[in-house]
Amino acid sequence: MNKPRLYFDTSVFGGIYDIEFQTETEMLFKMVQAGEVICVYSDLTEYELETAPEKIKAHFLNLEKKSIEFVEITEEINQLAEEYVREKVVGATSIDDCRHIACATINKVDYLVSWNFKHIVNVFRIRGYNSINLKNGYMQIDIRSPKEIITNEN
16 A cells, blocks of 8 residues: 655644643654655755755755655746635635645645645635636545644554
8 A cells, every 4th residue: 555645735744742732742753754755845845955954854854865855836826826826725824825725736645744724724725725726627635733633543
């Protein structure tokens, strides 16, 4: 069986040192380290992590190379992200969140994982993203918090 490919937005990397999200985030990264899941991330994630505290950057850089997959933000991804904004799923200030979602969609990951409950892990927004995905011939994206992922795995 293929290992699940999970696109991690930047909030998941930050969650490792956030008291509220630390336990579940650590458990998720243990799954990555054990090779149970593949952590998919993008050049946008790398860019956003440039301003993160050193300990978060170090954690990211220390991930096992065999358990991670790098993908790039492309023009196709930017166009889909811009359509999410045009269709008012979220406002223009959330364009990078939209890029993460479009990147996960176009790269056909099994789940997008995020701690962003306002713009990403939100049933109404997910419905909006998926209606645009379907309208444009893409698959629906399954968006979950790390807590939901670790609960389903154990």
